[in-house]
Amino acid sequence: MIEGACHFVIFGSTGNLATKKLLPALYHLEQAGRLPPDLTFFAFGRREWDTAAWNAHMQEVLQKRLRNFDAALFGKFCKRFSYVRGELDNADSYQELAYRLGKTEITTPSNTIFYLAIKPTEFGEVVSNLGAVGLNKDKGKHRIVIEKPFGDDLESALMLNERLHKYFNEDQIYRIDHYMGKETVQNLIVFRFANLMIEPLWNRNFIDHVQITVAEDIGIENRADYYDRAGALRDMIQNHLMQLLTLVAMEPPAALEADAVRDEKVKVLRSIRPIPRRAIHAQALRAQYGPGHINGQGVAGYQEEPGVEANSVTETYVALKLYIDNWRWRGVPFYLRTGKRLAKQASGIALRFRQPPQQLFRETPIESIEPNWITFSIQPTETIKAELQVRLPGLEMDTRTAHLNASYRMDSEQPLDAYEALLLDVVEGDRTLFIRFDEVEWAWRVVDPILKNWSQEREFIHTYPAGSWGPPEAARLFDSEDQSWRNEF
Structure with a gap:
């Protein structure tokens, strides 16, 4: 303080x-x-x-x-x-x-x-x-x-940081990402590290894959001068979604102190497997919204938005597959997805568990067991849920999914805006939820090869109709046929 x-x-x-x-x-x-x-x-x-x-x-x-x-x-x-x-x-x-x-x-x-x-x-x-x-x-x-954004790529981020440090020390700089102020995001740390029955399962032995989605139904809202130069990879993936990934994947910090938390986040970013040029198309996909309908209203495609350059190939949708090469997460794919003009406003994190090792129900009417999930809804609602399989009442051996809702806000409690929490932290001098430069740098190191590749491929970009969940080609990123995008959190 x-x-x-x-x-x-x-x-x-x-x-x-x-x-x-x-x-x-x-x-x-x-x-x-x-x-x-x-x-x-x-x-x-x-x-x-x-x-x-x-x-x-x-x-x-x-x-x-x-x-x-x-x-x-x-x-x-x-x-x-x-x-x-x-x-x-x-x-x-x-x-x-x-x-x-x-x-x-x-x-x-x-x-x-x-x-x-x-x-x-x-x-x-x-x-x-x-x-x-x-x-x-x-x-x-x-x-x-x-x-944000802190720079346009790795090189510009390093130059901006050098200019900042000419006048301000690192402990004076508060790089703000408003997603870090959202209550579900902050609750993620408590959910993981305050519940003994959760943390032992939070690793490659039990988790099949992780999905992180930030979907928006709005367009670029007269921000073409910025957005047509930035695109979804810079605007959302490099900062918001990377920060969410670090909180899901990080090890327990030694203490709830700013540098202890941020040290663990940096370890995650440094452990992300670099994407070689030959694998970019297998691990990253970009697309752009075309004309469609949102809430029953017709909307224009991206290239028809005011201020957008003719034949622009700026991405309004990105799907990305990453691997974290450490003891906890080796071999577990992390699927990141964000887009504008999607079916609805929805942001969340979903962890799917592996299937039970024994096919106990193979001689029953149960053809297949739905997997267990833990989901964190960030917006528009703020909830934590677990999905379990239970037996249906009756004479047959059949199952259905039961939802356990760990909602943490009472009806009388008002939601806190992310900026309220972060502004108060600035006034009090608490840097825990703010981004240190090495976090920025390593996040850029992850996405920079993709940016460079896309900057050279200017002739084609996938499209999707406004009001959909994005291009069907995004399904090619999944490692197995039983994996698919989850749209509810």
């Missing part, structure tokens, strides 16, 4: 991320009484506003997005804010910011958070300008929060 008064500077304060995620999350933390009384915010933006105009904008944003907007609470909340007019590429704007920080009740900005809710291409410039006016110096506990 970092003691003392704290400044919180939001770069890109009028952008989509701040509007949709940061401001609602901070308001909810205020509502819950979790924000320290001496925490103040500075909204940095290019609009010709003063603090009163900013507060009016913030009120409009929150009234539109929140069902439980409270005018009295907002009055308390907006007193924390000041508006700083500036340009990200203007050195004088940072001098003004430094002056404004120093003019507050804190005589020097000794405990300041800089949140970069801006385009990744602007990270380096902002960091350099902060350093130029001395706002990087660790007079107290300065820290900088960076959104």
